[in-house]
Amino acid sequence: MLAAERILADPGVVLVVGATDSGKTTFCKFLVRAGVGAGLRVAYVDADVGQSTVGPPGCLGWATVSEGADLEERGLWFVGAYSPARHLPEVVAGTQALVGRALRNGARLVVVDTTGLVQGWTGLQLKTAKAQVIRPRHLVLFTGKRELGPLPFVLSTLRGVRVHRLRIPPGVRRRSPDERRA
Numbered sequence: 591m592l593a594a595e596r597i598l599a600d601p602g603v604v605l606v607v608g609a610t611d612s613g614k615t616t617f618c619k620f621l622v623r624a625g626v627g628a629g630l631r632v633a634y635v636d637a638d639v640g641q642s643t644v645g646p647p648g649c650l651g652w653a654t655v656s657e658g659a660d661l662e663e664r665g666l667w668f669v670g671a672y673s674p675a676r677h678l679p680e681v682v683a684g685t686q687a688l689v690g691r692a693l694r695n696g697a698r699l700v701v702v703d704t705t706g707l708v709q710g711w712t713g714l715q716l717k718t719a720k721a722q723v724i725r726p727r728h729l730v731l732f733t734g735k736r737e738l739g740p741l742p743f744v745l746s747t748l749r750g751v752r753v754h755r756l757r758i759p760p761g762v763r764r765r766s767p768d769e770r771r772a
Contacts, residue, residue, distance in 0.1 A: 649668050
């Protein structure tokens with residue numbers, strides 16, 4: 591995967607953006623494993639309050655990643671909701687705080703997984719604010735039939751960010767709300 595190779599050659603904070611069920615978390619897990627395999631100190635920031643990988647739903651979390659690619663939870667940020675839509679300040683502040691903790695802990699590669707909220711004004715505000723406060727070195731955009739609207743253009747104007755556009759893999763299927771809750 592060319593994007594992962596480019597990221598590992600120049601590690602830093604990586605913000606992963608895409609619609610719901612676009613392959614973001616799968617890519618994040620792949621990148622985390624690749625970073626550990628390359629001998630980097632890796633942290634994973636779970637900024638998806640609804641489909642949490644680190645910690646309970648309604649919280650943001652961060653973890654360090656060991657040789658076996660096991661996540662070791664290091665901290666949580668309480669948001670108190672499963673959707674960021676009405677909690678933008680809490681989600682943005684929490685993401686900034688957790689990325690900062692990961693960097694202070696010595697992580698060279700910090701992979702930030704985000705919600706699928708990319709549509710409309712709220713999605714644009716959320717992703718732009720996150721990018722502005724965490725100042726990623728790399729931005730991974732999952733594009734496909736589900737439109738990201740003006741997000742790619744707006745985010746690509748951020749200073750110093752390298753944009754990697756990935757097509758949504760054809761095997762990714764959309765899950766129902768019940769499947770997502772299970």
